[in-house]
Structure formats: structure tokens, C-alpha cells
Amino acid sequence: xxxxKLRKLHGAQSVAWSEELGDGAQKWCEELALKDxxxxxxxxxxxxxxxxxxxxxxxxxxxxxxxxPEQCTLVVQKWYMEETNYNYQTGQPKVPGMPIKHFAxxxxxxxxDILLSEWYRSRLKY
Numbered sequence: 001x002x003x004x005k006l007r008k009l010h011g012a013q014s015v016a017w018s019e020e021l022g023d024g025a026q027k028w029c030e031e032l033a034l035k036d037x038x039x040x041x042x043x044x045x046x047x048x049x050x051x052x053x054x055x056x057x058x059x060x061x062x063x064x065x066x067x068x069p070e071q072c073t074l075v076v077q078k079w080y081m082e083e084t085n086y087n088y089q090t091g092q093p094k095v096p097g098m099p100i101k102h103f104a105x106x107x108x109x110x111x112x113d114i115l116l117s118e119w120y121r122s123r124l125k126y
Contacts, residue, residue, distance in 0.1 A: 002076035003106055003114060010107040018113035021050070025117040051105045053079055072116075080106050 004014040028041045038056055045051055055075040057067045067075075079102035085093050086100045093100050105111065 002073040006076065006080050006106055007109075010109070012107055012109040013112065015112060015114045018115050021113055021115045022117060024048075025052070025115055029117040051101070051111070053102050053105050055079075076106065079103055083107075 007014065024044060028044065032038060038054055040052060040054065055078075057071050057075065059067060082099050082101075082103035085095070085098035086103055087094045091104075
């Protein structure tokens with residue numbers, strides 16, 4: 001799992017798959033599908049102290065079973081590239097406004113569980 005290899009670089013424990021988180025995430029995915037948008041669930045993140053990283057992946061055929069492991073690895077690596085913007089002393093961007101939240105979600109040691117939910121829009125998988 002790409003997450004765990006990168007987390008190890010920061011001394012963070014491996015994350016485990018969480019079915020418990022899946023119900024809420026799947027409901028959010030279904031809502032995104034109805035609205036035909038890709039957007040964070042800020043209300044849930046604030047009230048449940050949960051974070052989320054979202055990605056859109058082009059999938060040629062939704063019947064194929066979705067994104068490949070290689071595509072998912074590339075997404076995680078893209079999130080991790082935000083490290084160049086991250087100030088380890090402050091936990092903030094080196095320059096205000098630079099993206100760091102995806103990187104932070106990958107490497108924070110307090111994160112112990114992850115999940116994946118999917119929905120399809122046209123040719124994009126979220």
C-alpha cells in the first residue's frame with residue numbers, strides 16, 4: 001500500500017482498512033454522484049474530526065472494476081508531492097495558500113484508518 005510506504009518515512013504507523021468509515025464515505029460519494037461534483041465533505045470533517053483526500057481518475061470502462069493499483073499509487077504520490085510546501089516546524093504551508101492538506105493526511109501519525117469509496121461520472125472515477 002502506497003500510503004504505508006510513505007508514512008514509514010515519517011515514523012508513522014501503518015494505516016489499516018476501516019469498514020466502519022466506509023458507510024459515511026459511500027453516502028458522501030453517492031451524494032457527489034447525484035450532484036455531479038467532486039467536493040470535500042467539510043461538515044463531516046469538522047464534526048467527526050475526520051479528514052479526506054479526494055481524487056478523480058480516468059477509467060476507460062466503469063465495468064472494468066475501477067482504478068488500477070498503479071493509478072491509486074500515482075494519486076497517493078501526487079498528494080505526497082505537497083511535502084515541498086510543508087513546514088515541519090509549524091505544520092503550515094511554507095508560503096500561505098500553498099497546498100499541504102493532502103500530504104498531511106498521508107503522513108500524520110494520528111491517522112490510523114483509511115478507506116476507499118467510489119462513484120462514476122462520465123469517464124471519471126472519484
